[in-house]
Amino acid sequence: MHNFATRIINSIIRRAQHIIILMRARKKSRESISKREGNNILVLCYGNIYRSPLAENLLKKYFSSETYNIMSAGFHKKENRTCEPEYLQILEEYGYDLYEHRSKTVKPSDLKWADIILIMDRYNLDMLKKMDSDCISKTIWIGAFSKRKSVEVQDPYDKGYGFTRDVISDIELCIKDISLELSNNQAVSDNRAIKNHNI
Numbered sequence: 001m002h003n004f005a006t007r008i009i010n011s012i013i014r015r016a017q018h019i020i021i022l023m024r025a026r027k028k029s030r031e032s033i034s035k036r037e038g039n040n041i042l043v044l045c046y047g048n049i050y051r052s053p054l055a056e057n058l059l060k061k062y063f064s065s066e067t068y069n070i071m072s073a074g075f076h077k078k079e080n081r082t083c084e085p086e087y088l089q090i091l092e093e094y095g096y097d098l099y100e101h102r103s104k105t106v107k108p109s110d111l112k113w114a115d116i117i118l119i120m121d122r123y124n125l126d127m128l129k130k131m132d133s134d135c136i137s138k139t140i141w142i143g144a145f146s147k148r149k150s151v152e153v154q155d156p157y158d159k160g161y162g163f164t165r166d167v168i169s170d171i172e173l174c175i176k177d178i179s180l181e182l183s184n185n186q187a188v189s190d191n192r193a194i195k196n197h198n199i
Contacts, residue, residue, distance in 0.1 A: 021122070025151045029144035033181045036138065038115025041070045043142075044128070045120045048074030048103040049083045050156055054171055055118060055142060057096060062179040073106035075127045087156070090164055094172075111135045118142050118178070121152040145177040146170055 041059060045052035056072035063070065081103040083091075091098055111117065111132045117139045119125055128135060143151040153171060156164040 025141045026144040029140045029151070032138075033116070033140050033178065034185065036116050036140075036185065039068050040113050040115045041068050041118065042106070042110055042114035042116070043070070043072040043118045044074065044106060044124050045072075045153075046074055046123060046155055047076040047081070047157065048072055048105075049076075049081055049101075050087060051120050051153055051167065051171060052118075053083065053098050053101045053103075054091070054096065054168065055175055057098060058172065058175040059179065062175070063182070068182070071104075071110070073104045073110055075106060075124070076103065077105060079103055079105050084157075086161075087164060090161065090168065094168060106131070108132060114138065116140060121154065140178075142171065142174045142178065145174040145181075147173070 043052040043055045043059070045055075052072035052074060056070055059068070059070045079102070083098050083101055088099060108131060111128070112135075114135070115138060117128070117135060119128065119139055119141055120143070125136075125139065128139060141151045143153045146153070148170065153167060153174070154163075156167040
């Protein structure tokens, strides 16, 4: 009985800690993106076959390669995987084409290269901490720009058609807002460069 009660209490504590982390993540991400400098953006999810390649694709529609260097990767050890056929078909309904995408495993050099690291969920954060805790300061949660309560963009793998469509729509909205913030940053940076040039 004592062990059962301890497990319940520990479970409640873990859940409370999780909620606090996610609540702070929204505020911190929104504040952080307006202060970020640099042109290299790395988008991460677990497998790099669902969420992060879509986010990368959307960001590249908003920005030219002269403005931002954008790439995506994942934590799954196997590289060169394609997106799932069902997912590719759903993406077609939205006008997106990821047929040529092949998954990439994130490397320490990618984390050093990145000025901004966009993540999807708590698992991504935990994996990042294991790889390089120094990069957490440049990490931004994509879902912090969502209208939903949670800042996590859930993995749609094996979750069905409706769930996958919801995730796609959520990523679209988040990336749109993130792109607006990054555009504002770029405008401020350009103005600063002009002022310095004129001095």
